[in-house]
Structure formats: C-alpha cells, structure tokens
Amino acid sequence: MPTVYKEAAMPDRVEIRNIKKAYGSFHALDDVSLDIAPGEFLTLLGPSGSGKTTLLNVLAGFVRPDSGSITIDGAEFLLLPPHKRNLGMVFQNYALFPHMNVRRNVGYPLRPRGVSGADLDRRVEEALGLVQMAHLADRGVNALSGGQRQRVALARAIVFEPSILLMDEPLSALDKKLREHMQLELKRLHDRLGTTTVYVTHDQREALTLSDRIAVVNGGKIVQLGTPDEIYDRPKNKFVADFIGETRFLPVETNASGALLYGRPLRTRDDWKSSDKPWLVIRPERLRWKGDETETANRIEAEATDVIYQGDSYLITVRMPDGIELDLRRGPDLGGRDLPERGQPIQLWLDREHTILVADKS
Amino acid sequence: MTMVLNHTGIADADHNADALKRQGSRERRALASLTLPGAILIFLVLILPIGWLFWLSFFGASGEPTLENYTRVLKPIYVRTFISTFEVAGLVTLICVLLGYPVAYLLSQLSERTAGLLMIFVVLPFWTSVLVRTYAWLVLLQRTGLVNTWLIDAGLISTPLPLVHNMLGTVIGMVHVMLPFLILPLYASMRAIDPVYMRAAANCGATPSQAFRQVFLPMSLPGLAAGVALVFVLCLGFFVTPALLGGGRVAMWAMQIANNISVYGNWGAASSLGVVLLVVTAIILYVFKRLFRVDSFEGVR
Amino acid sequence: MLNRPATETQITHFQRLWLYMLVALVFAFLIIPCVIVIPMSFSGSKYLEFPPRSWSLQWYEAYLGSPEWRAATFVSLRAALLTTVFATTFGTLAAYGISRAYRAASSLARGVFMLPMLVPLILVAIGCYFVYAKIGLNGTTTGLVMAHTVLALPFVVIAVLSGLASYDMNQERVAQSLGASLPWAFLTVTLPQIRLSVMSGALFAFVTSFDEVVIALFISGGENATLTRLMFANIRDQIDPTVAAISSLLIGLSIILLVGSHLLRGREDRK
Numbered sequence: 045m046p047t048v049y050k051e052a053a054m055p056d057r058v059e060i061r062n063i064k065k066a067y068g069s070f071h072a073l074d075d076v077s078l079d080i081a082p083g084e085f086l087t088l089l090g091p092s093g094s095g096k097t098t099l100l101n102v103l104a105g106f107v108r109p110d111s112g113s114i115t116i117d118g119a120e121f122l123l124l125p126p127h128k129r130n131l132g133m134v135f136q137n138y139a140l141f142p143h144m145n146v147r148r149n150v151g152y153p154l155r156p157r158g159v160s161g162a163d164l165d166r167r168v169e170e171a172l173g174l175v176q177m178a179h180l181a182d183r184g185v186n187a188l189s190g191g192q193r194q195r196v197a198l199a200r201a202i203v204f205e206p207s208i209l210l211m212d213e214p215l216s217a218l219d220k221k222l223r224e225h226m227q228l229e230l231k232r233l234h235d236r237l238g239t240t241t242v243y244v245t246h247d248q249r250e251a252l253t254l255s256d257r258i259a260v261v262n263g264g265k266i267v268q269l270g271t272p273d274e275i276y277d278r279p280k281n282k283f284v285a286d287f288i289g290e291t292r293f294l295p296v297e298t299n300a301s302g303a304l305l306y307g308r309p310l311r312t313r314d315d316w317k318s319s320d321k322p323w324l325v326i327r328p329e330r331l332r333w334k335g336d337e338t339e340t341a342n343r344i345e346a347e348a349t350d351v352i353y354q355g356d357s358y359l360i361t362v363r364m365p366d367g368i369e370l371d372l373r374r375g376p377d378l379g380g381r382d383l384p385e386r387g388q389p390i391q392l393w394l395d396r397e398h399t400i401l402v403a404d405k406s
Numbered sequence: 407m408t409m410v411l412n413h414t415g416i417a418d419a420d421h422n423a424d425a426l427k428r429q430g431s432r433e434r435r436a437l438a439s440l441t442l443p444g445a446i447l448i449f450l451v452l453i454l455p456i457g458w459l460f461w462l463s464f465f466g467a468s469g470e471p472t473l474e475n476y477t478r479v480l481k482p483i484y485v486r487t488f489i490s491t492f493e494v495a496g497l498v499t500l501i502c503v504l505l506g507y508p509v510a511y512l513l514s515q516l517s518e519r520t521a522g523l524l525m526i527f528v529v530l531p532f533w534t535s536v537l538v539r540t541y542a543w544l545v546l547l548q549r550t551g552l553v554n555t556w557l558i559d560a561g562l563i564s565t566p567l568p569l570v571h572n573m574l575g576t577v578i579g580m581v582h583v584m585l586p587f588l589i590l591p592l593y594a595s596m597r598a599i600d601p602v603y604m605r606a607a608a609n610c611g612a613t614p615s616q617a618f619r620q621v622f623l624p625m626s627l628p629g630l631a632a633g634v635a636l637v638f639v640l641c642l643g644f645f646v647t648p649a650l651l652g653g654g655r656v657a658m659w660a661m662q663i664a665n666n667i668s669v670y671g672n673w674g675a676a677s678s679l680g681v682v683l684l685v686v687t688a689i690i691l692y693v694f695k696r697l698f699r700v701d702s703f704e705g706v707r
Numbered sequence: 708m709l710n711r712p713a714t715e716t717q718i719t720h721f722q723r724l725w726l727y728m729l730v731a732l733v734f735a736f737l738i739i740p741c742v743i744v745i746p747m748s749f750s751g752s753k754y755l756e757f758p759p760r761s762w763s764l765q766w767y768e769a770y771l772g773s774p775e776w777r778a779a780t781f782v783s784l785r786a787a788l789l790t791t792v793f794a795t796t797f798g799t800l801a802a803y804g805i806s807r808a809y810r811a812a813s814s815l816a817r818g819v820f821m822l823p824m825l826v827p828l829i830l831v832a833i834g835c836y837f838v839y840a841k842i843g844l845n846g847t848t849t850g851l852v853m854a855h856t857v858l859a860l861p862f863v864v865i866a867v868l869s870g871l872a873s874y875d876m877n878q879e880r881v882a883q884s885l886g887a888s889l890p891w892a893f894l895t896v897t898l899p900q901i902r903l904s905v906m907s908g909a910l911f912a913f914v915t916s917f918d919e920v921v922i923a924l925f926i927s928g929g930e931n932a933t934l935t936r937l938m939f940a941n942i943r944d945q946i947d948p949t950v951a952a953i954s955s956l957l958i959g960l961s962i963i964l965l966v967g968s969h970l971l972r973g974r975e976d977r978k
Contacts, residue, residue: 106880108430111423123425126883127892133884139877143899152895153885204886440804441816444797444860451857452822455834505733512730526965527734533961533968534741535918537935538954541942542740545747545755545951552743552757585737614718643827646920650942660829664924667833680830687827 056117056207056240057082063102063112065264072098073109074264080208080242085234087243087251089287090261096244099261100210103242105129116207127156132201132239134211138193140185146172146196147181153204171203172196174233191222198230202237209241215250227253248288252276260284277400285325285402292326292370294344296401303401306365311341312399320403328373330398334382335391342399344392346370348384358383362390456684463677475678484662484679491659494573494648495641498580502637505581506588507630511622513589514596521593532586540650543579544570547651571653579647584640588633595629631698639687659683741958748951755948766952776937776949782927783917783934786848790855790916795909797856798863803893805864806871817864824861828921831858836925846928854926855916862915863908870904907971914964918957 058080065073073095080086088096101107103114105126114121121129140149151168154160159167172178175195185193194214201209215223215230231254234241245251251258252272260268260275260283268280279285282293296303296310298321303310305324316322335343346362349369360383361371372392384390466472478484509528513521531539546552547570554566569575599622607617645660652658659679666676712719720727743757751761770776798820805816823831835854836845844850874897882892898905923933934953941947 104884106884108426111426113422120422122422123429125888126880127886127888129884130886131884133881135877135881137877139875139881141878141881141896143896152882152887156886156888156891200885210884434808437804437807438812441801441820444801444864445816445819447793447797447853448819448822448857448860451835451854452826452831455838456826456830459830459834459837505729505736508726509730509733512726524734527738530961530965531737531741533914533965535920535935535957535961537918537920537938537942538744538957539740541938541950541954542744544942545744546740550754582737582740585733614722639825639827643829645829646939650939660827660921663829663833667836673837676833680827680833683827684830687825691825 058103058121058208058240059113059115060099060103061113061115063099063109063114065098065102065107065109071264073102076112076264076266078259078266078269080240081256083238083240084256085231085241085243085254087245087255087258088261089245089248089251089258090267091246091287094261095264096246096261097212098264100212100242100244103208104131104133104210130204130206130208132204132206132209134194134197134201134209134214136213136216138190138197138214140193140196140200142185145182145184146177146188149185149196150181150200150203153200157204159204167203168199171199174202174236175199175229190218191226194218194226198233202233202239206239209239211241211243213245216245216247223250230254252288260287262287279325279400279402282323282402282404285323285400289327290373292328292372293323294326294364294368294370296322296324298322305342305344308340308343310399311396312401313397314401316401318403320405322401322403325400325402326370326372326394327398329375330394331372331374332393332395333374333390335393337391339393342394342396344394346390346392348388348390349386351383351386360384362392456680459673459677460681462673463681466674475674476682478675479678479682487657487659487662490657491642494577494580494656494658495638498577498584498641499634499638501577501581502584502588503630503634506585506592506633507626510589510592510596511626513593514599525593528586528589531582532590536583536646539582540579540647543575543582543651547575547578570651572655573652575651575653576648576656579651580641580644583644583647584637587640588637590633591636592626592629592633595632596626598629599625628698631694635691635694639690642687642690643683744951745955745958748948748955750948750951753948755951766948767956769949770952770956773949776934776953778930779932779934779937782848782931786851786855786927786933787913787917789848789852790859791909791912793852793856794859794863794912794916795905798860798908798912799867799905801860802864802867802871803897806868807876820864821861823857832922832925835922839926845926846931848931851923851927851931851933852916854922855919856912858919858922859912859915862911863905866904866908866911867901870901870907874900903971903974907968910964910968910971914961917960 058078060076060078060080063073063076064071076095076099088099090096098107102109102122105124109122112122141152144152147168150171151164154164154167168181169178172181175198177192177195177199180188180192185196188196197214211230215226218226227250234254243251243254252275255272257269257271258275259266262283268275268284270278275284276288279288285291286293294305296305298304298316301309303312303316303322310324344364346364348360349363350359350361350371352359352361354373357376358374359371360374361369363369463475464471464473466474513524516524544551548554549566549568551569553569554563557563558566569578603621603625604617607621608614612620643660644658645664648656648658649661649664652661660683663676663679663683666672666679746759747755747757748766749762749764750756750759751763751765752759801816801820805813805820808816831854835850839845839847839850844853878896878900879889879892882896883889887895918935919933920935920939923936924939927933927936938950938953941950
C-alpha cells in the first residue's frame with residue numbers, strides 16, 4: 045500500500061477514525077471520527093480547549109495522536125512526516141518568514157517540490173494575484189499590515205496546489221471590519237479553487253458564513269456535525285444551541301400530555317422523546333413581540349425590567365414568573381412607540397416550528 | 407512501512423498506536439543525537455581523562471591500591487600550598503570585591519549608552535590574552551620596569567622595589583585578570599534591580615546611604631555571590647599568572663600539580679592534588695549556589 | 708554642577724566624588740597594562756622603554772623574521788580556526804537539540820556542556836596530557852584542537868541558546884507544513900535568523916583557542932608548539948622584547964574581535 049502521498053488533480057476524501065490524544069489524564073481528543081468530503085469547506089467550531097486546534101494539528105502532523113487512523117483516498121496518512129503531507133496551512137499569527145520578502149515567502153514551498161526558475165516565478169505571481177497582493181511582491185514582510193500578511197500567508201499555502209487546506213483561526217487577529225471582508229474573500233477563494241478546507245474557529249458567525257458543514261467540538265469530542273442550518277435550527281443539545289447564535293434558555297416541564305412552560309402547554313416542533321429534562325431554546329430573532337391576546341399557545345408571560353438602546357437593536361431584560369431573567373435582543377421594527385416600559389408586563393410568542401427543545405446532553 | 411488492513415481497507419487503528427509510539431521515540435532519539443558529537447568530545451577530553459586520573463589516584467607507584475597519595479597530600483609542604491592558595495585566592499577575591507563593586511554600581515546607575523561605552527575599560531582587558539596582560543605587568547613591575555623607573559626618577563625611592571616575582575606582583579596580576587569576572591556578572595545583576603525600590607526608599611525618608619545599605623546592597627547580593635564564587639574558584643586553579651609573576655615564591659595549587667608532573671613525573675601525587683582541587687571547587691560552587699540562590703554562572707561573557 | 712543630585716536618593720555628585728575617582732582609578736588600573744605595551748614595542752633601543760627614546764620596528768621584524776615565531780603563529784592560527792569550525796558546528800547542533808528537548812533531558816545536556824567551564828583548567832590539561840600520552844596525541848594538532856573545542860563548546864552553546872530563545876520556533880513547523888524536511892527547514896529558516904548568535908559563538912571559540920595557555924603548555928610541543936607556549940617560555944626565561952611586539956599585535960587582534968562582537972550584538976539587538 046503506498047504511503048507516499050501522491051499528488052492528485054481531484055480533491056480527496058479524508059477519513060478520520062478514532063483519533064485519541066491524551067495528556068496525562070486530560071483527553072484532548074477523545075475517540076474522534078470524521079469524514080471530510082472532497083472539496084468541502086468544513087469548520088471545526090468550539091471554545092478554547094475543546095480540541096479543535098489539536099485535531100487540526102494532528103492532521104498537519106504536528107501532534108502525534110496516541111492511536112487512530114487517517115486515510116486520504118484510502119492511503120494511510122497518519123504516519124507520514126509533516127513535510128510529506130502536501131497540506132497548505134495558514135496559522136493564527138501568519139508565521140511569515142521575517143528574513144524573506146513576500147515573493148520568497150510565497151515561493152518557499154515550491155523549491156522542495158522541484159519547481160524553479162520561470163515556472164516558480166509564474167506560480168508565485170498567480171498565487172499573489174489570487175489574493176490581490178501581486179503589487180507588493182518585493183516588500184519585506186515587516187512592512188505589511190495584518191490583513192496583508194494574512195493574504196501572503198494564504199498565497200503561500202495555496203501556491204503549491206495542496207490537496208487540503210488547513211486554517212487555524214486565521215482571522216482572529218484582525219479587526220471586525222477587516223475580518224468580515226476577509227471571510228467573504230476566503231469564501232470566494234474556496235469557490236474558485238475547490239480545495240478541501242478544514243477551518244478552525246471559535247466564532248460561530250464566521251463558521252456559519254464560510255462552511256459547507258460545521259463540526260461542533262467540545263471536550264475532545266465532536267458534539268454535532270451538520271450543515272450550518274442544521275446546526276442552527278436543529279441543535280442536538282444545549283451546548284450546541286448555546287454556542288451558535290444568541291441563545292437563551294428556559295426550563296421546561298414534561299408530563300404525560302407533553303411539554304409545559306410555566307404551567308402552560310407548549311406546542312413543540314418535534315415530540316420530546318427523551319427522559320432528560322428539556323430546555324426551551326429561545327432565539328431572540330424568532331420571538332414575536334406582538335400577537336393576539338387570544339393566542340394562548342406558546343405564549344410567554346414576563347415582566348420587562350430594562351430596555352437598553354443599542355443602535356441597531358434594543359436589549360430588553362425580562363423577568364419570568366419564576367424569577368429567571370433573560371436579556372433579549374429586539375429589532376427596531378416597531379419604532380419607539382411599542383417598546384415596553386420598565387415594570388410593564390409583556391407577552392411573547394414562539395411559532396410552533398421555531399419551538400425547539402434540547403437536553404443537556406444529546 | 408507495511409500496514410495491516412482490516413476488511414474495510416482502513417488501517418487498524420490500534421496497530422497504528424505502536425507505529426506512532428515508535429515514530430515518537432525515533433524523533434526524540436534523533437534530536438538527542440544532535441548533542442552527541444559535542445558530548446562525545448567532552449567525554450573523551452574531559453570526563454574520561456579526569457575519571458582515569460581519579461582512578462589512578464587510588465593506586466601507588468607499584469600498582470597496589472592505596473591511599474598513600476592522599477595521605478601524602480597531608481604533608482606539611484602540601485598543606486602549606488593549600489593554605490597559601492586559599493590565602494591568595496581570598497585576598498584577590500577581597501580586593502576584586504572592594505574595587506569591583508563600586509565600578510559595577512556606578513556603571514549600573516548610568517544610562518545604558520554611557521555604561522556601554524565605559525564598559526570598554528572592563529571588556530578590553532577581558533578580551534586580551536592573559537599572557538599579554540601578565541607580560542605587561544612584568545614589564546611594569548620588574549626592577550628595571552616602568553613603575554620603579556618613575557619612582558626613582560621622581561626621587562621617591564633610591565633603589566628599585568621588589569614589585570614582582572613575589573606575592574605582591576602575583577596578587578596585582580591576578581586582580582587584574584579577575585576583576586572583569588567579578589564586574590560583569592555583578593553589573594548585569596545590578597542592572598536588573600528595579601530603580602523603583604530606591605525611589606521608594608527615598609520617598610520613605612531614607613538617607614542615601616541608608617537606602618543603599620538597606621535596599622540596594624541586599625538586592626545585589628546574589629549577583630555578588632555569583633561573582634565571588636566564580637573569582638574564588640578561578641583563583642584556586644589559576645596557573646599562568648602565579649607561574650610568571652610569582653618567581654617561584656608563591657606556592658599555588660595549580661603550579662604544585664604541574665610541577666609534580668613535569669618535574670617529578672609523579673602522577674599519583676598530581677592526580678590526588680587534582681582530585682582534591684576539583685572536589686573543593688565543586689563544594690564551593692555548590693555551597694554558593696545553595697546559600698545565595700544563584701541560578702547560573704553562565705552569564706559571564 | 709557638582710551639587711546637582713546624581714540619583715533617586717538625592718545624593719549629589721559632590722558627595723559621590725570619591726566614587727567617581729575610585730572608578731577612574733580602577734579603569735586606569737585595568738586599561739593601562741593593556742595598552743602600555745604597544746608604544747613600548749616600538750622602542751628603538753635594546754630594552755623596552757616608555758616613552759621610547761627612539762622609534763623602530765625592530766621587534767616586529769624580529770618576530771616576523773624568526774622562523775620559530777612564525778611557525779608557532781601558524782600553529783596557533785590553524786588550531787584556532789579548526790577549533791572554531793568544530794566548536795561552532797557541534798555547539799550549534801547541541802544548542803538546537805537542547806532547546807527542543809524535554810525539560811529533564813535538556814537540563815542534563817546543559818549541565819554536560821557547561822562542565823568545561825567549571826572544571827579547573829590545570830586538571831583538564833594534565834588529564835589530556837596523560838591520556839594523549841597513551842594514544843600518541845601529544846604534540847599533535849588533532850589533540851590540541853580536540854581539547855580547545857571542548858573548552859570553546861560552552862561559549863558557543865550559551866551564545867546559540869540565547870539566540871534561539873528569542874527566535875520563534877514555530878517557523879520551523881510552518882516550513883515543514885510547506886514541504887520542507889526538518890533539516891532543510893533548519894538550514895533555510897532557522898539558521899539565517901540565528902546567524903548572529905552563531906557568529907558570536909564562533910568569535911568566542913576563536914579567542915578561546917588562540918589565547919589558551921595552560922593546555923597548550925602541556926600538550927603542544929616541539930614542532931607543534933603554539934604561539935602561547937612559546938611566549939610563556941620566553942616570558943619566564945628572559946624578557947625578550949620581541950614578546951612586546953607580539954603582545955601589541957595580539958592586543959590589536961583583541962580590539963578587532965571586541966569591536967566585531969560589539970557590532971554583532973548591536974545588530975542582534977536591533978532586530
């Protein structure tokens with residue numbers, strides 16, 4: 045079975061099986077398995093310490109797992125040294141070589157691959173062109189801004205047409221506007237090149253923007269794997285629901301006839317089949333602040349305790365009958381006139397298809 | 407690398423565990439082997455010979471195991487050498503502290519640029535060969551040397567003073583060589599003392615000398631201890647300067663060792679003396695390290 | 708002006724005058740022997756004088772004209788250059804290995820490589836002499852270079868370790884991810900960035916070997932006598948003013964190396 049990875053024109057299928065990595069009693073990766081489809085943009089999303097970067101480093105060959113297997117197109121990948129894996133990697137702090145200028149940085153991966161001369165120059169120009177950095181090819185890296193460095197890092201990672209692109213929170217050091225701009229550029233670049241990409245981030249909005257699929261990671265395990273809307277609308281448990289979107293939760297009682305919220309029946313999208321105690325997922329954008337008095341189903345009664353203006357929205361703190369306080373974001377669609385006052389009782393409605401219950405564990 | 411495939415064509419995960427572990431230890435061994443050439447050399451040149459001598463020191467001239475080499479070391483002549491060596495080392499160290507501490511202090515209080523410039527006075531001797539400096543002192547201190555000539559010309563003395571080929575010359579020469587070894591680490595550690603403390607002391611109403619005695623001095627002790635240990639230990643084993651400036655009148659340990667070999671061919675005596683020197687050196691360094699919490703003697707050059 | 712405060716504790720310059728004078732005296736003490744030999748070496752008479760009554764290059768001519776001195780100089784230079792090559796290479800590799808090793812292994816390695824600095828030189832000298840006698844390495848360049856390399860190793864290791872400490876090791880990972888094997892990554896990414904430290908270490912190695920006296924006294928001899936050995940014998944037995952000329956040249960060399968090291972340090976700091 046060949047273990048030297050061969051360069052293929054088509055993107056490749058990656059199969060990750062049973063990866064375990066422990067540091068003493070801490071399980072950084074706890075029996076992780078994952079399939080990555082050819083050409084897909086997969087994001088590993090999770091909080092710090094969840095294991096997402098560890099998994100990426102295992103793919104890159106910088107962390108040696110205790111056991112497991114990774115095959116690409118059927119060939120065992122895990123025992124290859126990092127420099128034979130033909131991966132492109134973009135790191136959190138860009139890690140451009142300070143003693144080389146932009147052109148030589150980008151050309152660096154081509155030399156061990158036997159590319160030189162005019163061929164090398166052409167490919168460097170192409171890669172720089174893709175990230176709009178061709179005009180700064182002869183600049184030293186210290187003279188570049190954060191966004192520019194990141195583009196050069198990207199060019200360097202794609203210039204040798206890797207089979208897989210790995211990105212470790214590449215945008216986290218950029219300011220908000222630049223980050224959002226770069227997200228779109230990354231998406232466009234991926235559409236254009238079609239390279240299988242594994243992306244690590246803790247920013248859920250970024251994950252939703254960029255990914256074909258998201259793997260939510262926590263405690264060294266993949267908690268849920270799915271498309272962005274699956275993750276958003278069908279979270280498997282409280283952790284996923286909490287991590288994605290600006291979610292609030294309310295405890296829900298169950299009895300023989302169904303779910304109850306503060307004594308009132310709750311009509312949920314799916315039937316609750318588990319014996320675990322459920323939580324109601326409240327996504328503020330799904331709440332209706334206006335409704336018919338006669339609509340009793342899925343109605344939440346609360347008292348408004350604070351109203352804070354935040355420019356594009358209002359943050360309204362409400363207190364539930366049992367004392368739980370939630371802060372809910374509300375759009376400005378109704379102008380200032382329909383805003384609740386402090387102490388005013390309010391009613392909120394959730395449509396049935398947006399009434400989702402989750403348990404603590406899936 | 408052969409791979410065991412299970413029926414789904416994917417390599418057996420646990421089998422990989424062994425291969426992965428092997429890869430890991432191979433990598434560690436490769437890294438360790440980078441230190442090998444140097445380590446082997448150190449073994450061959452340093453550890454092996456000295457170990458051999460150590461071994462030899464327990465054997466007599468006729469090859470039977472004995473402690474006579476060590477008991478011989480207790481003879482008056484050797485004891486005198488020990489004492490003399492310690493005296494010289496102690497004296498030189500003391501003078502170096504008295505002269506070097508003020509210099510290090512002043513330099514540490516100046517701006518980095520000025521201090522860097524003035525450092526030349528300390529660093530140039532440091533980079534100059536010991537032989538050259540010792541020779542210079544010989545030229546300066548001998549009977550027809552500069553110092554005597556000036557003193558005579560100035561009418562202060564009528565006959566030349568014996569300034570060299572004795573203890574005085576040796577001490578002067580050794581102080582000259584050792585001063586930078588004290589000043590440099592002491593300066594570094596003094597620089598690291600945050601001026602905030604002296605400021606605080608002044609704020610609290612301390613007079614300058616109080617502030618110095620109660621704040622700066624104690625904080626400079628670890629650096630001073632490192633310098634003192636280094637200088638003392640270097641003096642114990644010092645050869646060149648006492649040999650050239652001592653005129654045979656200053657009995658130093660290193661010279662005793664050398665004589666035992668080149669003059670008497672007495673390896674037993676030389677090795678036992680050498681072992682004792684090594685042990686004493688190690689003890690002094692260890693004691694200082696413990697007492698004054700000195701982290702390393704590395705920072706000299 | 709002397710009554711202006713000199714420090715935080717408001718002590719004035721005047722009150723510290725004694726300190727300034729003491730330091731000036733110590734500086735004079737330190738520097739005069741280093742430089743006084745230089746003018747004296749140009750003395751035209753049979754003896755060294757200061758100031759020289761007449762100027763002449765006779766002692767320099769005596770030095771350069773003597774086959775013995777020239778041979779010894781060559782021996783020293785060759786040994787120093789070889790020592791520099793070996794010590795720098797082995798020391799740099801060792802420092803790299805130490806910096807990447809685990810805590811326990813690296814402490815042990817560090818200790819081993821600091822040994823040559825801590826062991827009394829006389830002991831190293833007689834040890835070498837003894838072992839070399841058995842294997843016929845006394846009086847050879849090989850033996851001398853081996854011993855000097857061991858002496859120089861700690862300095863190279865310290866210099867390179869300090870250079871590696873301020874270097875981002877992550878860059879090697881990056882290079883590997885881009886297809887460079889570890890040795891290639893080291894050569895093309897790490898080495899260029901620590902070259903100042905390596906050169907610094909090389910400088911120390913050169914000086915350590917060139918100026919070394921004690922070991923050379925024991926194990927270099929006959930045809931392979933080093934410059935230092937010859938000088939030592941000369942100084943001890945007679946005051947040959949030729950030594951003054953050689954000393955002046957050596958002082959000049961020290962100054963050049965000192966300036967070189969200073970420049971290297973300056974460029975390092977500026978990075």
